[in-house]
Amino acid sequence: MADLAFLLLVFVAVGGIFSAARGVAVDLDAATREADLPPPGTPAVWVRVRADDSVLVDGSPVPRALAADAVRGRLAPFSEAVVVLDAEPQATFGALALLLSEIVSEGSRSDGGERRIAIPTRAQLEAHVRATGRDPFQEIR
Amino acid sequence: MRLPRARPIPVTIPATALADLALLLVLYFVLTTTYDADRLRIEIPVSDTATAAEIGSPCVVVARSEERSGAAEGLRYRWYDGRSAARELGGREDLWLEVSRVADREPEATLVVKAEATVRWSQVDEVLELMREAGARRVLLWTRPALASGEGRNP
Numbered sequence: 444m445a446d447l448a449f450l451l452l453v454f455v456a457v458g459g460i461f462s463a464a465r466g467v468a469v470d471l472d473a474a475t476r477e478a479d480l481p482p483p484g485t486p487a488v489w490v491r492v493r494a495d496d497s498v499l500v501d502g503s504p505v506p507r508a509l510a511a512d513a514v515r516g517r518l519a520p521f522s523e524a525v526v527v528l529d530a531e532p533q534a535t536f537g538a539l540a541l542l543l544s545e546i547v548s549e550g551s552r553s554d555g556g557e558r559r560i561a562i563p564t565r566a567q568l569e570a571h572v573r574a575t576g577r578d579p580f581q582e583i584r
Numbered sequence: 585m586r587l588p589r590a591r592p593i594p595v596t597i598p599a600t601a602l603a604d605l606a607l608l609l610v611l612y613f614v615l616t617t618t619y620d621a622d623r624l625r626i627e628i629p630v631s632d633t634a635t636a637a638e639i640g641s642p643c644v645v646v647a648r649s650e651e652r653s654g655a656a657e658g659l660r661y662r663w664y665d666g667r668s669a670a671r672e673l674g675g676r677e678d679l680w681l682e683v684s685r686v687a688d689r690e691p692e693a694t695l696v697v698k699a700e701a702t703v704r705w706s707q708v709d710e711v712l713e714l715m716r717e718a719g720a721r722r723v724l725l726w727t728r729p730a731l732a733s734g735e736g737r738n739p
Binding site for chain 2: 449452463464465467469470492531532535540541547548566
């Protein structure tokens with residue numbers, strides 16, 4: 444019994460130590476294709492983390508604490524809407540990752556499926572703006 | 585009166601105690617050793633997203649450096665190719681070279697980016713763009729799960 448418990452302890456300890464890296468997957472291949480970002484007129488929610496930690500949701504400023512709820516509210520009518528997440532250059536990587544985590548947990552689809560979330564690179568965004576003639580992250584005043 | 589002749593005590597090493605001690609030492613080392621792609625201790629972002637990379641995937645560590653390059657914040661890069669020990673890179677040119685080697689060898693490999701949470705997004709974005717230009721297709725931004733106490737949550 445003690446031997447078995449000891450082996451289990453070692454197994455669990457070693458299994459925990461050699462766990463794989465987990466995190467946010469980014470498809471860089473998509474960054475070469477501007478068309479992977481939703482074109483104007485298709486259901487999408489554009490979310491940008493600002494340097495002061497506030498958030499723009501479809502161009503409207505939203506307090507950071509309410510950002511995930513605001514995204515969920517905008518996603519509710521559309522089961523296939525894409526969330527496009529970006530951050531201002533001076534925003535921290537940590538702020539973007541945390542907001543992404545909240546959107547993933549809050550923004551589940553009504554049918555239980557996974558919501559598509561795109562994190563474009565700067566080059567991909569610039570290509571999108573050139574192609575469509577508008578910046579979807581621009582603040583609405 | 586005949587007393588029994590004293591028999592010599594055989595010289596042996598008490599293996600039972602040795603085995604116990606060895607097991608305790610093994611247990612101690614197992615519990616105190618951590619396997620990581622890099623020994624540099626940095627604070628990575630908190631996120632509950634759970635996409636996993638394969639164990640031993642190539643990994644680039646992006647950490648803040650004390651040195652500054654002009655007005656820009658200085659960064660240091662370390663590289664772990666999944667085979668040998670992690671090592672410091674001289675700069676972005678070295679990173680491009682290492683990523684292109686992996687992309688050439690395994691085009692579908694997932695590369696892990698372990699970036700410090702306080703690094704500016706623009707700098708992480710530049711690293712992603714560099715990796716894309718070097719031929720990388722799949723990248724995983726390494727995060728750690730929030731603790732049960734609600735660490736990282738908004739108030």
